[in-house]
Structures are given as structure tokens and as C-alpha cells.
Amino acid sequence: MELRADARHNRERIIKAAGELIAARGLDVPMAAIARRAGVGVATLYRRFPTREALMVELFHDRLAVCLAGVDAALEDPDPWRGFRTYIENLCAMNAVDRGLAAAFLTEFRGAVDFERERARAEQGFAELVRRAKAAGQLRAEFDRSDLSLILMATDGITAASAETAVAAARRLAGLMLRSFHTGPAAPLPPPAPLALYHLSVPD
Amino acid sequence: MELRADARHNRERIIKAAGELIAARGLDVPMAAIARRAGVGVATLYRRFPTREALMVELFHDRLAVCLAGVDAALEDPDPWRGFRTYIENLCAMNAVDRGLAAAFLTEFRGAVDFERERARAEQGFAELVRRAKAAGQLRAEFDRSDLSLILMATDGITAASAETAVAAARRLAGLMLRSFHTGPAAPLPPPAPLALYHLSVPD
DNA sequence: CGCTAAACGGAGAGGCCACTCCACTTGAGC
DNA sequence: GCTCAAGTGGAGTGGCCTCTCCGTTTAGCG
Numbered sequence: 098m099e100l101r102a103d104a105r106h107n108r109e110r111i112i113k114a115a116g117e118l119i120a121a122r123g124l125d126v127p128m129a130a131i132a133r134r135a136g137v138g139v140a141t142l143y144r145r146f147p148t149r150e151a152l153m154v155e156l157f158h159d160r161l162a163v164c165l166a167g168v169d170a171a172l173e174d175p176d177p178w179r180g181f182r183t184y185i186e187n188l189c190a191m192n193a194v195d196r197g198l199a200a201a202f203l204t205e206f207r208g209a210v211d212f213e214r215e216r217a218r219a220e221q222g223f224a225e226l227v228r229r230a231k232a233a234g235q236l237r238a239e240f241d242r243s244d245l246s247l248i249l250m251a252t253d254g255i256t257a258a259s260a261e262t263a264v265a266a267a268r269r270l271a272g273l274m275l276r277s278f279h280t281g282p283a284a285p286l287p288p289p290a291p292l293a294l295y296h297l298s299v300p301d
Numbered sequence: 302m303e304l305r306a307d308a309r310h311n312r313e314r315i316i317k318a319a320g321e322l323i324a325a326r327g328l329d330v331p332m333a334a335i336a337r338r339a340g341v342g343v344a345t346l347y348r349r350f351p352t353r354e355a356l357m358v359e360l361f362h363d364r365l366a367v368c369l370a371g372v373d374a375a376l377e378d379p380d381p382w383r384g385f386r387t388y389i390e391n392l393c394a395m396n397a398v399d400r401g402l403a404a405a406f407l408t409e410f411r412g413a414v415d416f417e418r419e420r421a422r423a424e425q426g427f428a429e430l431v432r433r434a435k436a437a438g439q440l441r442a443e444f445d446r447s448d449l450s451l452i453l454m455a456t457d458g459i460t461a462a463s464a465e466t467a468v469a470a471a472r473r474l475a476g477l478m479l480r481s482f483h484t485g486p487a488a489p490l491p492p493p494a495p496l497a498l499y500h501l502s503v504p505d
Numbered sequence: 506c507g508c509t510a511a512a513c514g515g516a517g518a519g520g521c522c523a524c525t526c527c528a529c530t531t532g533a534g535c
Numbered sequence: 536g537c538t539c540a541a542g543t544g545g546a547g548t549g550g551c552c553t554c555t556c557c558g559t560t561t562a563g564c565g
Contacts, residue, residue: 138514150501204499241493254458273481289445295408297354342544
């Protein structure tokens with residue numbers, strides 16, 4: 098069934114608003130906040146996306162497309178290690194900026210078949226990236242598929258803790274990981290990131 | 302003012318319950334759940350700890366003591382690198398098991414002076430550990446104070462994502478970090494951890 | 506235009522949370 | 536063992552969240 102023009106318009110505004118909010122504030126932004134930012138009522142939001150999860154699938158779809166594009170770009174690099182490295186670096190950088198990106202890569206949606214197919218494709222491309230870098234003798238054999246998840250989750254932990262310095266910290270983390278997985282001499286590290294502590298005021 | 306015997310008893314039960322719950326389920330367990338597990342009413346909990354933060358300070362105190370003890374133990378190791386390495390490894394391992402530990406190290410309590418003093422002491426001890434390991438030429442000069450926070454936050458991200466495999470993943474992460482900061486030849490890595498994806502069911 | 510199905514928004518139901526109030530119970534000093 | 540301040544538990548309050556109901560508005564077709 099075709100959506101009416103105004104409905105289609107609102108749908109796009111919702112997706113845009115949700116994307117911005119999730120990128121900035123994390124996955125658990127209230128639905129009401131999304132609706133407000135999109136300039137629609139909550140009912141409209143729920144009519145278009147019957148559950149919170151449905152909205153997430155839609156959002157993650159775009160993120161996943163970005164990841165996939167990154168893999169393809171990396172595969173075109175004639176230098177397998179450089180391809181691998183810049184892919185990891187970019188992924189970490191994007192993850193630090195958009196707090197919904199890692200989730201797109203890391204959550205399995207039971208029932209969203211086309212989403213799952215696309216993710217499988219991204220994983221396959223990444224596997225090829227890994228294979229080539231290993232074959233070139235630049236990526237240690239120790240690198241495991243699961244290490245990508247490890248890196249992503251670790252970056253998540255950093256961005257969750259300190260949003261301001263997240264990009265710098267994520268960059269440094271990526272540098273550390275890459276150095277550890279690289280066979281060659283240690284590459285220079287991105288500068289340390291001044292990570293702030295959480296603050297808690299304890300009243301008397 | 303002295304607490305009555307029953308009150309003191311309940312206070313201890315509350316601390317015990319809160320510690321167990323936070324270790325297992327993270328920092329945001331409901332106060333009611335803590336009270337239930339301690340076998341007391343919520344009012345009792347709040348009478349003893351007027352705010353959630355007050356309870357946290359109490360809990361973090363113990364955790365911090367553990368960290369401090371670890372630093373002292375590490376300082377006694379005649380091999381500075383081994384001291385540094387095992388300290389990081391232990392910290393990551395403990396952090397993977399107790400989801401409140403990193404928070405103890407990473408949150409600043411305005412107004413809880415003795416807590417802050419103790420944390421400063423832990424940081425100082427760690428700085429000495431770093432100094433020695435660097436002086437021995439085993440820890441790269443690149444290691445920065447903030448990198449400890451980085452490691453802790455990264456471990457947090459991993460344990461938050463997948464509790465079951467957290468210890469294995471934390472171990473591997475620690476291995477990766479240490480390898481990256483070590484001057485010598487690459488040490489073997491802990492085995493990869495099979496990180497599960499998040500699951501989200503999307504209804505039709 | 507005018508009609509109507511489609512789309513809309515806001516009020517509200519229901520759940521979970523932190524935190525409080527108060528009528529009842531009990532430890533411990535005499 | 537009496538007394539009563541100290542201690543207690545559970546019901547209640549108000550806030551925030553997800554998701555629904557329903558009276559009103561509007562796009563778009565003839």
C-alpha cells in the first residue's frame with residue numbers, strides 16, 4: 098500500500114530525527130523525544146513503526162549500508178594491510194561519533210531477513226579483507242573474526258563513558274589494536290585522549 | 302552515633318546484597334531489588350543510605366581497596382614489567398566479573414573526601430608502577446596515564462555487551478593492549494572470545 | 506468543490522523507577 | 536520487665552517511559 102504524501106514526508110522526518118538523536122544520546126532515547134524532534138505526535142511515530150525495534154531495524158539498515166560501503170572501499174585498496182587498517186580506523190571513528198553504529202553491526206534481528214542478509218554480506222566482505230591481509234603477511238594469523246566485535250564493543254564502552262573525547266579515545270584504541278595485530282614494526286600511536294571521570298555528587 | 306545491633310546487621314546485609322547485584326547486573330539495579338535481596342524494606346535501605354550515590358560510595362570503597370591492594374602487590378614484584386602486566390590483567394579480569402569495579406576507579410565523588418584520597422593513592426601507586434616499567438625499558442614511553450581509563454572503559458563495553466564470555470574477552474583485550482604497549486617481542490595472545498550478538502526480535 | 510479513507514496529535518493507561526511517610530515493632534538501658 | 540528512642544516495612548507519591556484510543560484534520564480523487 099502506498100503512503101500518502103504527507104505520511105511519507107513525516108516518515109522521513111522521523112527517521113532523520115531518530116538517527117540524529119541516537120547518534121548523539123545513545124540507543125535508549127525516549128520515543129517521545131524522537132517524535133518531538135521530528136515535529137510529529139507520538140501516535141504518528143507508532144503508526145509508522147509499531148514497535149521501538151521496528152524503528153531500530155530501519156535505522157540500522159542505513160548504518161549497515163555505510164559499513165558495507167566501507168568494506169567495499171577497503172577491498173579496492175591494492176595494499177591489503179592499508180585497506181584493513183583504514184577500515185578499522187574508520188569504523189572506530191564512526192562508532193565514536195554515532196552511538197548507534199556498533200549496535201547495527203552487533204545485533205541480530207530475528208525476523209528481519211533482508212537486514213540479516215545484508216549484515217552477512219558485510220561480514221563476508223570483512224572476512225575477505227582479513228584473508229588478504231593475512232595472506233600478505235601483514236595481519237597476524239591470530240586475528241579472529243570475533244576480534245572485530247571485540248573492537249566495536251570496546252569502542253562502545255569508551256564512547257558511552259565520555260562523549261566529548263570519544264573520537265580521540267577511539268582513535269587511540271584503534272591504533273593500539275592495529276599495532277597489536279600488525280606483523281611489522283610498531284606504528285606510531287594516535288595521541289592519548291584525556292578521558293574525563295564520571296562525576297557523582299554525594300550530598301551530606 | 303552508634304547503630305543498634307539489628308541496624309548494623311541490616312546495614313551489612315544491604316551492602317552485601319548491593320555488591321552482588323551490581324556485580325552481576327550492572328550499576329543500575331533498582332533500589333527495591335537490593336532491598337528485597339537484603340531481606341529488608343526499601344525504607345530501611347534509604348534510612349541507611351539517604352541517596353543512591355551514598356550507597357555507591359560505600360560499595361566503591363571496597364572495590365577501590367581491592368585495586369589498591371593489587372597495586373601494592375604489583376609494586377612488590379621485582380620484575381617491573383611482570384608487575385605491570387599482571388596488574389592490568391587482574392584489573393581487567395576483575396572488571397569482567399564485577400560490573401561495578403571500573404566505575405569505582407572511574408567516578409569522582411564530589412564531597413566524599415576520604416574516598417577521593419584513597420583513589421588518589423591508587424593512582425599514585427599505579428603511576429609508580431608505570432614509571433618503573435618504563436625505566437626498565439619494557440613499557441613504551443607512549444603509555445599515558447589516561448590509557449588505564451581507556452582500558453577500563455573498553456573492558457566495560459565488552460562486559461556490558463556479553464556477560465557470559467566477558468572474562469575471556471576481557472583477557473584477550475588485556476593481552477592486546479599489553480602487547481601494544483610492550484617493547485619486547487610480541488607475547489602470545491589469550492584465545493579469542495566467541496562474542497555473542499545482541500538479540501532483538503522484531504514482530505511483524 | 507465535496508467526500509471519505511488515510512493520517513494526525515494529544516490525552517491517558519499501565520508499568521517501573523527513586524524516594525517518603527507513618528503506624529507498628531524491638532533492642533537495650535534502667 | 537518497662538520504657539521509649541531507634542528501627543522497621545509497606546503503602547503511597549510523583550516522574551518518566553512505552554504504547555493505545557479517539558475525536559479532529561487533510562490529501563487526493565471524481
